[in-house]
Amino acid sequence: MEYSVADLIVSVLAEFGVKRVYGVPGDSINPLVEAIRKSPSVRFIQVRHEEGGALAASFEAKHTGTLAAALGTSGPGSVHLLNGLYNAKLEHAPVIALTGQVRSDTIGFDSPQEVDLLKLFDDVSIFNRQIINPASAQRMVTLACRTSLLGKGVSHLVLPVDVLRSKVEVNEKVQADLPHVEYVFDVKKAEEVINASSKPVILIGGGARGASHMLDEFAERIGAPIVYSLNGKGVLPETDPKVMGGLGLLGAKPSSIALGGADLLIMLGSSFPFTEFLPKGIPTIQVDIEPANLGKRMGVELSIVSTV
Template sequence: MAKNVAEIIVDTLVRAGVKRIYGIPGDSIDPLVDAIRKNKEIEYIQVRHEEGAAFAASVESKLTGNVTACMGTSGPGSIHLLNGLYDTKMDHAPVVALTGQIESDMLGHDYFQEVNLVKLFDDVAVFNQMVVNPKNAGYLIWRAIYEAKTKRGVAHLNLPVDILRMEGEEYEGTFEVNVSYSVNVDPAVKLINESNNPVVMIGGGARGSAELLNEFAEKIGSPIIYALNGKGVLSDYDEKVMGGIGLLGTKPSVEALNKADLLILLGTSFPYVNFLPKDVKVIQVDTNPENISKRVKVDVPLVTTVEDFLKSIVGKVREKEEKFYVKMKDSKEKWFNELKKVEEDNSTPIKPQKVAAKLSEIFTEGVVVVDTGNVTMWGAGILKLLVSSVSYFLHG
């Protein structure tokens, strides 16, 4: 039986592994809502505001690593998606945004809720198209999902409501993206072996590589500091982990950086460059070549995944007899003893640090969501996570 464009879009999302789509119904996306109703393998989650739909899709993508989806109706409904989609863009999460549009034969008539959404979404999206021919709809939804997945960003499709109702053509493209990065790590090995005080700094790109990262840092004796989205990659209780850096950081992290003679950046594009050392050698590992040397001068740039880098290098570097992280032990203990004085303060009103510290004791697994503001400081600096925890920080 022939499918209309809306059904093809929903079926393709399901084939790509999308489990939920977030949004608010509206006239121009009613065919999509109906297609979701007919398909039993995808869940429609109605939010109270389209901004929340985009944020929900963004967070789900960041927590799972999967492509997710959100949608808004024509005009203001879709415009409301933008704030949440910029969160997606900044954190490089793969999200498909579906926006409704007026009937195609009324475009250019200044019709009710007619907005040039393709132009409006141009800055936020890695892929940005209007479906103007139903025969091309199957290809474009496949392409949107594929671009979101490979470029890790927002893929936007603008959908005139009459096109959604028309019979379309499916496209059987693959969604599998198997990329293996092979790089020459010998220059990095040389710098590491020559260093006395190497420091590893991790970001979200290191997530999923905890075991290899722990083995690597132990072998080279490196303290580990993290950008905000790198919190929870390794346990905060690990003796090598010094904490965060910058305004949300710790004194041991600052001291480690001040004493470092080599900085190894793994999956991070940490923007606050004034907190980074200026006169040290730098190794940077990132899948996006645009991030290399964006913040600091890099001596050994490596465009690869953190996992592939660690697999390639952990067997080549020499184990250091004197571990730099061991030298930082007293500094870390002193810092946490200072924090403990505030965390154990029983005065009223209750100190927020006390709440964060207590959560550290009872929270062993799950998801942490921290809003923007002073709470970000308490969540980043006081709350300690086990490696089994999943941390997500909404820091805008």
């Protein structure tokens, strides 16, 4: 069946569960906006500024765990996305950024609103590509969506306006199923360290989202108060007597008191950056899905690569 590349992109986004695309229309991205208008399952949310659209996508992705999308037209429209996308990058939110570009035959000739978007978005993205050939569009968008969801970060696609309008035959099924990842580790060492402590404290970050019930049971079982980084706020209610509050420059006094008397720190889904607020000279267990975050800012006795 023949589709425009713009229609094809929207159909792939729908297969990956995207419900909304945030952005501002513009000449080079309008074929995609029109494709969204015709879609029965994906809505276009027009915002006042592209930065707000990218932030909205980041917040949606963080709080739902699903893929969210933002778009901008060529030149300044795409540049404006960056602040919001850095929020997604730093908070590990799966967001796909779709940026319009001038016609492919005019790229490199200093056309009006032409910006080197691949270079500009390189730092914020874990996937950063331009669709050049309409025949590869479905696979490219599929790979962008999968990378963003599996890597929990920003994928970016540059979309020249003539490519968006191009027609393409589609016979392949979108591979939207993600591989199931299992984390295998020996919990005996963690049990030994926890059982040897009498005053453990749990520090949670954004990686603890979605684990509220298990976290509550775990804290009750080992008799540990809970403090949180800014990204961990709201994982458990403030009314829970175990929750001491935030930690750091905007932290609460009960959190500092709890950590001051701790003999074990258990960090769950956080690579807390303000190490001056953490206790010194006590063992630390750190659990994080990203291996590079383990021991990133301080030494830890036990590192576990896993979801919380």
